[in-house]
Amino acid sequence: xxxxxxxxxxxxxxxxxxxxxxxxxxxxxxxxxxxxxxxxxxxxxxxxxxxxxxxxxxxxxxxxxxxxxxxxxxxxxxxxxxxxxxxxxxxxxxxxxxxxxxxxxxxxxxxxxxxxxxxxxxxxxxxxxxxxxxxxxxxxxxxxxxxxxxxxxxxxxxxxxxxxxxxxxxxxxxxxxxxx
Amino acid sequence: xxxxxxxxxxxxxxxxxxxxxxxxxxxxxxxxxxxxxxxxxxxxxxxxxxxxxxxxxxxxxxxxxxxxxxxxxxxxxxxxxxxxxxxxxxxxxxxxxxxxxxxxxxxxxxxxxxxxxxxxxxxxxxxxxxxxxxxxxxxxxxxxxxxxxxxxxxxxxxxxxxxxxxxxxxxxxxxxxxxxxxxxxxxxxxxxxxxxxxxxxxxxxxxxxxxxxxxxxxxxxxxxxxxxxxxxxxxxxxxxxxxxxxxxxxxxxxxxxxxxxxxxxxxxxxxxxxxxxxxxxxxxxxxxxxxxxxxxx
Numbered sequence: 001x002x003x004x005x006x007x008x009x010x011x012x013x014x015x016x017x018x019x020x021x022x023x024x025x026x027x028x029x030x031x032x033x034x035x036x037x038x039x040x041x042x043x044x045x046x047x048x049x050x051x052x053x054x055x056x057x058x059x060x061x062x063x064x065x066x067x068x069x070x071x072x073x074x075x076x077x078x079x080x081x082x083x084x085x086x087x088x089x090x091x092x093x094x095x096x097x098x099x100x101x102x103x104x105x106x107x108x109x110x111x112x113x114x115x116x117x118x119x120x121x122x123x124x125x126x127x128x129x130x131x132x133x134x135x136x137x138x139x140x141x142x143x144x145x146x147x148x149x150x151x152x153x154x155x156x157x158x159x160x161x162x163x164x165x166x167x168x169x170x171x172x173x174x175x176x177x178x179x180x
Numbered sequence: 181x182x183x184x185x186x187x188x189x190x191x192x193x194x195x196x197x198x199x200x201x202x203x204x205x206x207x208x209x210x211x212x213x214x215x216x217x218x219x220x221x222x223x224x225x226x227x228x229x230x231x232x233x234x235x236x237x238x239x240x241x242x243x244x245x246x247x248x249x250x251x252x253x254x255x256x257x258x259x260x261x262x263x264x265x266x267x268x269x270x271x272x273x274x275x276x277x278x279x280x281x282x283x284x285x286x287x288x289x290x291x292x293x294x295x296x297x298x299x300x301x302x303x304x305x306x307x308x309x310x311x312x313x314x315x316x317x318x319x320x321x322x323x324x325x326x327x328x329x330x331x332x333x334x335x336x337x338x339x340x341x342x343x344x345x346x347x348x349x350x351x352x353x354x355x356x357x358x359x360x361x362x363x364x365x366x367x368x369x370x371x372x373x374x375x376x377x378x379x380x381x382x383x384x385x386x387x388x389x390x391x392x393x394x395x396x397x398x399x400x401x402x403x404x405x406x407x408x409x410x411x412x413x414x415x416x417x418x419x420x421x422x423x424x425x426x427x428x429x430x431x432x433x434x435x436x437x438x439x440x441x442x443x444x445x446x447x448x449x450x451x452x453x454x455x456x457x458x459x460x461x462x463x464x465x466x467x468x469x470x471x472x473x474x475x476x477x
Contacts, residue, residue, distance in 0.1 A: 026446075026449060026450050026453055027450070027453055027454065036461070037458055037461040058463070058465045059415070059416060059460055059461065059463060073453075073456075073458075073461075074416050074419075075416070075419060075449070075452060075453040075456055076453060078423055078426075078446065078449055079423065110305045110433075110434075111267075111303060111304050111305050111306075112304060112305065112306050112433060112434070112437075113266060113267050113302075113304040113306045113308065113320065113437065114389075114436070114437060115386065115389040115437065117266045117267075118263070118266050118384055118385045118386050118388060118389040119383045119384050119385075119386040119389070120266075120383070120384055121262045121263060121265040121266035121384035121385045122262065122265040122384065123258065123261040123262050123265055124261055124262075124264045124265035124268065125261060127261070127264035127265070127268050127269055128257065128260060128261045128264060130269055131260065131264065131269060131276075131298050131300050132298070134273070134276040134277050134279075134280045134298075134299075134300070135280055135284075135296065135297070135298055136277070136280040136281045136283075136284035136297075137284075138284070138288060138293070138294075140281065140284070141281055141284035141285040141287075141288055142285070142288070144281040144282075144284075144285060145285045145411070145412070148330070148467070148469060148472060149412075149467065150285065150411060150412035150413070150467060151412045152288075152289055152410055152411060152412060153409065153410060153412065153464065154410070155406050155409045155410045155415075155460075155463065156406070156459075157402070157403065157406050158402045158405070158406055158455050158456060158459055159402075159455070160395075160398065160399070160402070160451075160455050161451070161454035161455045161457070162454075
């Protein structure tokens, strides 16, 4: 039974190649010849347009739209829910990091965490002590990062696109904003 | 002129930036008469040293917005302890240590690198993550199991770290529960600091079930992306998690609290997209850490 399920899952993954994702543009963007801002533009894709997602390189994703192929910023596209990969990045990562069948969560004994449970929660000192024991020091974290080949770089914080979106009015999250 | 002032005051209040200037003078006069009970060290874990602070000082600090680090941590501890009362830590030492290392590395890229950051994976099949003041960060086992790479974990933790950096929950508490705390204080129901803190945070860990305003969530998303990049990870891993969560059916119980307290992932992606624009064009490609993500025992 389990074997059949695994085999089925495997078939599903094989049958859904990483490059077959379909997506929708969530903002207007130039279709460029290469995965850099300096690459020549070969056209423009509008918000709402359907695209075929082909590849990823850094912050860029290659798409096909109306017969033309080019690169757009990865945050300009969202993939459709039907894609097995779930999203542009997920779909593109399928080749290297396939979903692990052993990580399918068992349906039985589902444990939620609703408002009522949170409201009636009682302080648990033992768990807090346990949490303390796992804390990582600066030196420990830095050693971990070295082992993982991670190097810190300078990146400035990003401000909101427009001040109107922050704070007071949130009735129109982003939909009607004109692109710029 | 006057109406313009009122409008300004109203809009400032609505974005929670007023640090209760008028209340401050009210408190001063109230406290002058009322301040008598000696500070009792609380039963619930408090950071060393905070016990000697007069209760009145803490009370005033909590309700007016001038919270000291000790006080912020003490509030966070109470919330964290309560949350752990509802959902204990997953019994997997390797997992908890791993998440603390990734989180601590990301936290080192912030303006609060020396905060006593704590990270934990809690027992719940829901998809959610929580932050409490003072550096307490939790994600559910359900969300952890959705992650595909270490960069995605870093992105999720980075979002929660953003809430702590900008003190989003602390501000929410000061805004909404200051009055309740005042009531308890004046009626002498509050005997010690622990009780005062609990008064401030309401019942149990309900504060984490209450939504922040959308702007705070969008801000935390932007911070999560930037911190991931600073730590050397793929900056686009957090958006990938958002997209993944966005595909979970709205009716699915595992996302009911998350969707109730956060803008829909699609809106969050849209906001992020607009804010990021071309700002990350020059970013070197970060690590995804696909093979490094700790697998649960």
